[in-house]
Amino acid sequence: MTDSASPASTRPVKTRFAPSPTGYLHIGGARTALFAWAYARRHGGKFVLRIEDTDVERSTPEAVQAILDGMQWLGLAHDEGPYYQMQRMYRYKEVIGQMLAAGSAYHCYMSKEDLDALRAAQEARKEKPRYDGSWRPEPGRILPTPPSGVQPVVRFRNPTEGVVAWDDQVKGRVEIGNAELDDFIIARADGTPTYNFCVVVDDWDMGITHVIRGDDHVNNTPRQINLLKALGAPVPLYAHLSMILGDDGTKLSKRHGAVSVMQYDEDGYLPEAVLNYLARLGWSHGDDEIFSMAQFVEWFDLDHITSSAAQFNTEKLNWLNAHYIKQTDDARLAQEIRRRLAREGVTDTAAPDPAAIAALYKDRVQNLNELADAAHPFYVAPLPAPELLAQHLGDGAKAALADLRSRLAGAEFVSDALAKILKETLAATGLKMPQVAIPLRVVVLGQTQSPAIDRVLAVLGRDEVLRRLDRALA
Numbered sequence: 001m002t003d004s005a006s007p008a009s010t011r012p013v014k015t016r017f018a019p020s021p022t023g024y025l026h027i028g029g030a031r032t033a034l035f036a037w038a039y040a041r042r043h044g045g046k047f048v049l050r051i052e053d054t055d056v057e058r059s060t061p062e063a064v065q066a067i068l069d070g071m072q073w074l075g076l077a078h079d080e081g082p083y084y085q086m087q088r089m090y091r092y093k094e095v096i097g098q099m100l101a102a103g104s105a106y107h108c109y110m111s112k113e114d115l116d117a118l119r120a121a122q123e124a125r126k127e128k129p130r131y132d133g134s135w136r137p138e139p140g141r142i143l144p145t146p147p148s149g150v151q152p153v154v155r156f157r158n159p160t161e162g163v164v165a166w167d168d169q170v171k172g173r174v175e176i177g178n179a180e181l182d183d184f185i186i187a188r189a190d191g192t193p194t195y196n197f198c199v200v201v202d203d204w205d206m207g208i209t210h211v212i213r214g215d216d217h218v219n220n221t222p223r224q225i226n227l228l229k230a231l232g233a234p235v236p237l238y239a240h241l242s243m244i245l246g247d248d249g250t251k252l253s254k255r256h257g258a259v260s261v262m263q264y265d266e267d268g269y270l271p272e273a274v275l276n277y278l279a280r281l282g283w284s285h286g287d288d289e290i291f292s293m294a295q296f297v298e299w300f301d302l303d304h305i306t307s308s309a310a311q312f313n314t315e316k317l318n319w320l321n322a323h324y325i326k327q328t329d330d331a332r333l334a335q336e337i338r339r340r341l342a343r344e345g346v347t348d349t350a351a352p353d354p355a356a357i358a359a360l361y362k363d364r365v366q367n368l369n370e371l372a373d374a375a376h377p378f379y380v381a382p383l384p385a386p387e388l389l390a391q392h393l394g395d396g397a398k399a400a401l402a403d404l405r406s407r408l409a410g411a412e413f414v415s416d417a418l419a420k421i422l423k424e425t426l427a428a429t430g431l432k433m434p435q436v437a438i439p440l441r442v443v444v445l446g447q448t449q450s451p452a453i454d455r456v457l458a459v460l461g462r463d464e465v466l467r468r469l470d471r472a473l474a
Contacts, residue, residue, distance in 0.1 A: 011234070013045025014209050017071075017078075018199070020052045021063035024260035025070035027312070028214060028244050028252065031278045035241065036212040037076045038279075038293075038300040048206055049078035054085045054198055070261035074271050075293070080206070085198050092193040095201050095231070096154055096186060104230040105186060107152035108135040109144075130182040131155070154187035156197075156227060164222040169239035169302040171215070176222040184223055200224050204233040212302075215240040239302050242282055245311045252312055268340075268367030270328065273321040282310035290323060322366045333358035333371065340372035346379050356459045360451045378460060381468055382446025389442065389472075397439035398473060400429045404436065405469045413462045418454040443472040 015036040040047040053059040099105035119129040158181050165175040186197035228235050246252045285299040334354035361374040404425045437453045
């Protein structure tokens with residue numbers, strides 16, 4: 001099963017991501033977009049962004065913007081679009097008119113009540129509910145007189161014999177008997193076209209060669225293939241991606257990952273970590289776990305997508321995120337620190353340099369919010385909890401800090417010099433490093449743990465260190 005054997009592959013590769021703006025861009029949609037984007041990049045093709053906004057009641061401008069924001073944050077740039085289906089209504093109506101004229105579609109006047117009654121009777125007989133072709137034109141058949149005052153729907157005249165088949169690039173050969181498919185509606189009574197019809201016209205007009213999408217669309221595929229054939233349009237290759245399960249093996253929900261892609265930004269993830277993680281959800285390249293998007297594009301193919309469900313693993317995503325934070329330039333991390341502190345009302349981050357704080361803590365955090373939390377006490381002097389002060393700031397500790405304060409006043413505030421001064425205080429007081437360093441951390445940071453205290457003091461700066469010591473010793 002290779003994608004090189006199909007006529008579609010003789011055309012320049014063109015993929016698309018076609019979300020419906022009835023909600024946010026979630027992790028499953030992002031993986032679909034990533035795979036479609038990567039396939040186009042791998043083959044020197046084009047990647048199209050199409051917004052399928054024909055569900056007017058549920059589509060919102062906010063959801064459209066959330067999709068655009070999510071794609072931009074992930075860095076999945078499109079080559080064409082975004083196209084909006086609501087701006088293409090003229091084209092859909094034009095094609096429907098052509099199909100009516102050609103006899104591949106027809107008007108159906110069956111009322112909703114009659115259709116409901118038909119389905120109820122079929123279900124009572126344990127039959128699959130389906131339209132019975134009452135208004136389907138056939139040679140020699142006389143149709144009923146259209147009832148007055150009823151606006152007809154338009155139905156596709158689906159083949160009644162043979163099978164519709166495709167070589168799915170993930171699932172393998174799929175065959176559906178045409179007898180299983182009914183004459184589905186392609187335009188509602190008010191004239192608005194339906195989802196399956198719009199998708200077909202769009203894929204045709206936009207020259208889509210490879211449709212990479214979730215396997216919840218598998219049932220739509222035979223109908224869309226029959227429509228394409230009726231229009232004389234080329235049939236793209238299809239690759240239906242398996243679903244993503246949560247950490248616990250159940251359907252992905254908000255509790256474990258099915259949230260807006262932008263929530264990952266809010267939660268402190270780097271986009272490259274999310275992309276690297278998504279790439280491994282249902283696809284693999286040997287045992288490689290960490291790779292750049294350039295490597296992913298070079299390696300990506302449809303043959304190595306698994307047909308079994310992928311399982312979301314928050315622990316692995318956190319591990320990847322920590323890795324990418326360690327590898328990220330301190331200047332970029334400084335921007336993330338500033339942005340996140342600003343959300344908490346901390347806007348004066350001129351000094352100390354947040355890049356220096358990033359260098360201190362980047363090896364100790366799993367996400368950018370933890371990095372910003374670590375930076376917070378460098379800009380807002382903490383008020384240590386009374387129990388911390390009672391536990392760590394006894395008379396001996398205060399005496400040691402007083403000795404240290406006198407030595408720091410004229411010191412050069414670089415790590416090596418500060419480490420030497422700390423040792424001088426230890427020698428003068430007879431205390432061990434934790435007996436001085438922990439009270440010092442409590443005083444200057446409001447916590448008992450931090451990176452090397454000499455490095456912390458160097459970043460915080462002389463004036464602020466002395467100010468916080470003076471307040472504690474007053």
